[in-house]
Amino acid sequence: MADVQSWVFLFLGLFGGFAVSIAFWWLINHYFVPNLEFSVEVSRSKVGFYKSGVRHQIAIKNCGQRDAYNVKLRVRLKIKDILNNGGKLWDFMDLSVSDSEYFILRKGSMFRITPLSQTTSGFSRPMFPSEIREKYEQGVLTLDDLFSNYEEMRMFIEVIATDRFSGGAKYFRSKEYSKRDIRNGVFKGRNHLSIHRQSKPSSRS
Incomplete structure (x- = not known):
């Protein structure tokens, strides 16, 4: 027994x-990891500090219970038939961004990611059509130009963030944004789910 x-x-x-x-x-x-949420749309606004006069942004908000540390991100394009010759393969490439690392993202705070097509050197490669390469060289290439040239193109964001207390890291991936997800306007305050009408072109980055 x-x-x-x-x-x-x-x-x-x-x-x-x-x-x-x-x-x-x-x-x-x-629970003890960050909880980041992405905007469901991409904003398109008029600006005076880019030669193209256009800026696109995606918003990310920390909706978790704790601050997120060592936030690192990248914006990627997914393009089908990049040579426009009837192919079916998808190609991936990174887009330059205004900032790719943030030391801390406070609980409840939001930041905006700005893809920079005009400074992405990959668009100088011969696989892209001449109009894309020329606009890149002129510093006026925008997402509008890319989406107009490629019907089957998507853009998404990948993020890694760490919780300060537990050290737990988490990977996040946004939806795949298409041309239909672009809306004229700007993100305001801490609201990452709504794009508001732009009152006047912005004069600062």
Whole structure:
């Protein structure tokens, strides 16, 4: 009888320890990690500090319970048939951005990501049509030009953020934005879900 009880207590101890470990792992990876949300649309506004006169932005907000640290991101394009010769393959490339790293993103705060087609050197490559290469050389290439040239093109954002307390890092990926997701206007305040009408062209970046 004593042997049976010993085995029972051993089993309960092992099961209890396993259950606690699972619960701790779940908390670290689901609660004590950042929770970033992306805007559902891309804003398009008029600006005076770009030669093209146009700026596109995507908003990201920290909707979690804690601050996000060491936030690193990249904006990527996904283009089907990049040579426009009837192919079916998808090509991927990174877009330059105004800022790709943020030391801290406070709980409840929002920042705006600005893709910079006009400074992405990849558009000088011969695989792109002459009108794209020329606009890049002139510093006036925009997402509008790219979406007009490629019917099957998507843009998305990848982000890695770390929780300061737990050290838990999490990977985030936005939806794939298409030409239909671009809306004229600007993001205001901390609202990442609405694009507001622009009152006048912005004179600062």
